[in-house]
Every structure is written in structure tokens, then in C-alpha cells.
Amino acid sequence: MTPKPDNTPEKPVETLTEAEAAAELERLANEIAFHDERYHTEDAPVISDAEYDALRRRNLAIEQRYPDLKRADSPTGSVGAPLAEGFAKVRHAVPMLSLAKAYTDQDVVDFLERAKRFFERDKDFDIAFTAEPKIDGLSASLRYENGVFVQGATRGDGTVGEDITANLRTIADIPHRLKGSGWPEVIEIRGEVYMTYVEFEALKERSTAAGGQDYVNPRNTAAGSLRQKDPAVTASRNLKFFAYAWGYTTADPAPTQYEAVWKFAEWGFQVNPLMVRAKSVDELIAQYRLIEEKRSSLGYDIDGVVYKVDQLELQRRWGFVTGEPRWAIAHKFPAEQATTTVIRIDIQVGRTGTLAPVARLAPVTVGGVVVENVTLHNEDYIKGFDSNGQPIREGRDIRVGDTVVIQRAGDVIPQIVDVVIDKRPQDAMPYDFPHVCPVCGSPATREVNEKTGKEDSRRRCTGELICSAQAVERLRHFVSRGAMDIEGMGAENIDLFFNAGLIDTADDIFTLKDKRVEAQEALAKRREEQARQREAVSGKERKNVRSVDQRNFEGLDKLFAAIDARRKPELDRFIFALGIRHVGDTTAALLARTFSTIEEFIRVGKETAAAEDPHTVFPSINGIGDTVIGALIDFFGNERNDKVLDDLLEHVHPKPYVVNVSADSEVAGKTVVFTGSLEKMTRSEAKAMAERLGAKVAGSVSAKTDLVVAGPGAGSKLKTATELGIEVIDEDAWLERVRGSV
Structure with a gap:
């Protein structure tokens, strides 16, 4: 599933019926999971932070209104995404949580007011806060025992991360042994791994010279560098690290956040010099403005300022809510903007046949990145009105030749935010969205939702299997990291072998080695073309150490081995x-x-x-x-x-899905329903626990239900269970019942 922005206005949560709420929670769970995967695992986000946060807020609001509808895969309380393949798992002793977001000064005022209200009964109360830049990199946790670095991990899903100890050891900012004295027996130092602009540009130059991949931005590049299977590759990227927090520790490093971070500096870590301690809204926002002003000269990416309650005792008292600390908030920067012109509008066809319009722009630099392309989402977005006739961008359509204002949403995704009508050429015509597929010529239609009667915002090619664009995109998806994960069979090789007539459908991938000679010729032709292009740019002749044929054979052997390794996938x-x-x-x-x-x-x-x-x-x-x-x-x-x-x-034999069941489980074989609010674990954790113990978790109560676990706010399901005489217990009783099995 690849969710796309839909400009149909969302129905207010308070007006949703129970059926509508259930459908909306299903949509949100799928969409949020997709975006978690793109950001945390693939390092390739497709929406802004603000849009992502809005999805999670809406999901939470619906769950609060209809607690019985909370799904087993609810994103509430979750952080990050499933782990990437190839790394051992590390369970965090203290979860690595996300932060609540502030987008306006008033949001910061509200944050401080909440703090004051919570502690208003304290006599002689004197609360302080810290303010520091929010580094745009990859979060990491470093475990030190008796001052020695023993293990490092990514945030992962917040509970379990990836063991990247070997890669973290290559970063000069991370000491192998703590300096000074006074550190706890065990402490997990947490911070952000990032890449400077200078190192990013140097890497891009090296990659271009070698005919390698194009890197999009420092954040994604740093994340990808840290997940390399070869630590030598990570070492070559010259990554940096700022320490700013800690997880599990046998003793507090200091009484306050501010003092603790400066302790880290004494122990050999780099800490951000722009961190300050403040007591008022005015002081915090003044530091925000100062950091925003210095942003372009820092030499690395930041996307906001983080405020935290300074006193650790007050942090503990205020606590957490839905996977976030109440005592901290991230004040995000507004997106940077620039003006450019639309050169043309192209149509790309996705694997499900969606016709996706893309504006080709006169190159312009926004936030240190050159932007040449921007998605236009769908034909309604181009027209300036959604399917209900509601205006987008004040109803201004987008035409070839227009001057447009663009921004990188969340400093990552370029988007058009306005059209400068005064600069529109007199001969600029409204864009005529194609009603046939530009690749295969099949009709392109907009489906009608049977439930709502509304027309879908996206137009799709009806060619399906005769459309080569869909075929290529389906093949790319099939081999991608989250799917079959065939190493070496990326988009470039899929395109190459498809265009050479060597693969057409997924099964052809598993017979590719029967066409070794043709595959070698296709690779050789591409390498020769790449070499000619490099010679044309550099003016230098290449010096081959090994023949092209030799490299092609070696590369194919690795690719065929990777394909064979995925013949029995999960x-x-x-x-x-x-x-x-x-x-x-x-x-x-x-x-x-x-x-x-x-x-x-x-x-x-x-x-x-x-x-x-x-x-x-x-x-x-x-x-x-x-x-x-x-x-x-x-x-x-x-x-x-x-x-x-x-x-x-005929070529692939998926392994049966096996749930490991505890032999002494009292709930094995029983059908269990969880209802109401759970206070000691998330719904997803409860479901996973029950299934691990051999129980089946159902979403509704029926005569086949054996046990109902009811928390506060349990409604109709509890009533049905009582009427049917089904055993009902609370969360504490459930935990007691399974205590000897988990």
C-alpha cells in the first residue's frame, strides 16, 4: 500500500458514526504504518512531519471517542517502524520515545501552562526548562558498563532496536571509554547521529564520479550509512554524534537535565553548545529565534528546538502519556520557501495503475537542497479544487509556465504552496489531465466509492497486466526491502532486465540465472554507457584494473545467490x-x-x-x-x-507462519477479547502476548468467546459478555493468570 494525499475534507471526529470510525481507524493504521516504514526503515519519507503528526492526532481522537474500536495494530503509543533485516535485535531497558510537537508560539505557551497547572500545589515552586536544537539525524542509544562502550542500537520501534555497535564504534564523537570520573556503573547515553553538509557534498561528488547513486539529503544519508553491513563503509562517511539524553542508568548523572548533558561533555561526548536553561516562555522563544537565525550557518540539519523540564524529579512526577513524555516538546521550524517556474507536467504510472502527476521545475535551492521535481498528487490538486468543489491554495490551478512558491515540507518533501497569479504567462492554458494511460494507452478512470458515492481523487490505468509501467513498479515492489528483500535487485537492475526482455513477471526473477549470458550482456552494455558518460564529464579515460566481463560475472554470481536465498521467504x-x-x-x-x-x-x-x-x-x-x-x-x-x-x-515456497506457544499457557486455544482502556500495556502488546501464549484474539464478543479482559470504559462488548455468561476479568487478573507463562 502506498497512501497518497487525498484532498477530500476529513469529517470531524465528533460527527463520525461507529461504523465510520472503524473504517477511519483501519485507514489510519495502514497509512501511519506505511509512513513509519518509509521514514524509520527506508529513510525515505513522503510526507511532512506536520502531516504525519496530524494523522496520529486524528487516530488518537477517534480511539478516545470509541475506545472499543481501538485496533490490535493501533499506532497509538508506538514509535518508529519494524526493524530492518540483517541486524540483531536489542530490547531497550527504557523505551526510546518520540516527542509531542509544537508548531506555534501559542503551543509553547500551552506547554508551560500545563506544567504550571500540574505543579500548582507545590509551595515555593520554581520550575526551569532547557532549550536545545533538534538535530535531524538518526537516534542511537549507547550502553556503557564501568565506563566502557559495550553495545549501541537504533531506536527501532521504540521498544526494540537494531544492534549497530560495530558501526557506531567508527564514529569519532563516540568514546570507546568514558573520560573523567563519576559515571554510573551502567548508563545508556542517547543522542543523534548526523552528517554535516560538507561531508554530504563530498560523498555526493565521490558517488557521481564513480557513477554511483544520488544521495537526497544528509539525514537519510546518515541513516543509511549507519545501517551498512560493512563498518568500513560507515567509517568512510565521517558521521557525527551529539549526546543529549540517557535511558537506563544505575544512578542519575546529575539532578537536572542541563547539568547531566554537560556531564556528558566531561565524559568525552560532543554536546550542543546552543543548549540553554530558561524559566519563562519569553526566554524559551527567544532561544528558538536565535537558533532559527543561526540555522543556515550551523553546517548540519536541525528542524526545531526541544524544550524539557530541567529538574529530573519533576520529569518523573509529570510522567508520560501515549508514548510521549509530558515534560518535553519539540518546537518545529516552519518550512523554508523559494520561488521557481513550472517547465512541464509529466505523468508517472504506479504499480496499482495510479496516474501520478509530477511538476518539472526550473532548479531552485530550498534549505540547502536543489529541487527540480515536485508531486502534484492528482488532477483535482492541479485544478485547485477537490472532488467536493472545495478550494485548494485559494482555488488557484497550476499551469505550465506558472511561477510557484515551493517549500520542503518537514525540510524533506518539496511541495507547491502557492501560485503567483500576477506572473502567469498570458498564453498559459489549464492543464488537461489525460484520460488514457500515457504508457499503454488503456483508459484511465476514477473509481466511485460504493459506500460514499464519491469519486476517487486518483485516476487509474485499467491496463493492469498489459501496462509495462505497472509491471515494472510491481517488480520493484516485489524485490523491495519490506517485501522479498532481494539484495542487489534494486530499481536500476529491475529496469535493466525488464527492458532487456529478461524479466516480465515475478517468477522470471527466479529463472534469471538460466539467462546468464543475456544478463551479462545487458550489464556490460550499461557499464560501458556509464563509463562513456563519466569520461565525457571528466575528460579522462578510465583505467580498467579488471575487465568489464569479469565484474559482470562477479556481480551476477552475488545477485543469483541473493535470489536463491529468498526462495523460502516468510x-x-x-x-x-x-x-x-x-x-x-x-x-x-x-x-x-x-x-x-x-x-x-x-x-x-x-x-x-x-x-x-x-x-x-x-x-x-x-x-x-x-x-x-x-x-x-x-x-x-x-x-x-x-x-x-x-x-x-513453482520457484518460491513460503514458510508457514508459526506462533511460538508457551507449553504451560492457561489461555492456549481460548478466544480472548480485550475491551476498554488498558493501563499497563498497549492493546498491541496485549494482543501479541495472548497470541504468543496460544490464544486467539477476536475483535468482537460472541458465543465462541472464552474470556473478556475489560478495562475502564468498556462498553457494548462488556454488556454482551455479561448477557452471554462469558468470564470477564480485569487487566490485573489477566496478568496474574498468564504470569507463569510469559
């Missing part, structure tokens, strides 16, 4: 790799857990597609609604997909 990865609409990685995991084998998944899928009422066949799965069921019907109801699946399964 079931959830395989289902996700199929590219079924609305089936993201989270939904794929739910399907894998429910059906256990690929054969059972296909059987139920086909029977569901053939049934008059799909609900009589497809089981009730908490977290999967009509949208996903409809997508499965479309997929399994298409005979062409049957052949693709059959051909693929």
Missing part, C-alpha cells in the same frame, strides 16, 4: 510482496498469522472471491475490514493473477 513478506491493493506489511502479517500457509490463504481468497456474500467465507479478523476484503476479492477474482501465482509458486 509468509507475511510473500503476501506483502504480491502487491495487493490496501495490503501493507501490517495487514500482510495479520493475514499470515490467520491462515498460516500460502495454500490456505489462496484457498480462502478464491472462495471469498467466488462467494455471493464474502463474509460467509472470509473469517472475522480484528484489523481487517471491507476495504481489504474487497481488494482480496479483486485480486483472487482475476484469472490472470492465478497464472502469475501458480508460476511463482
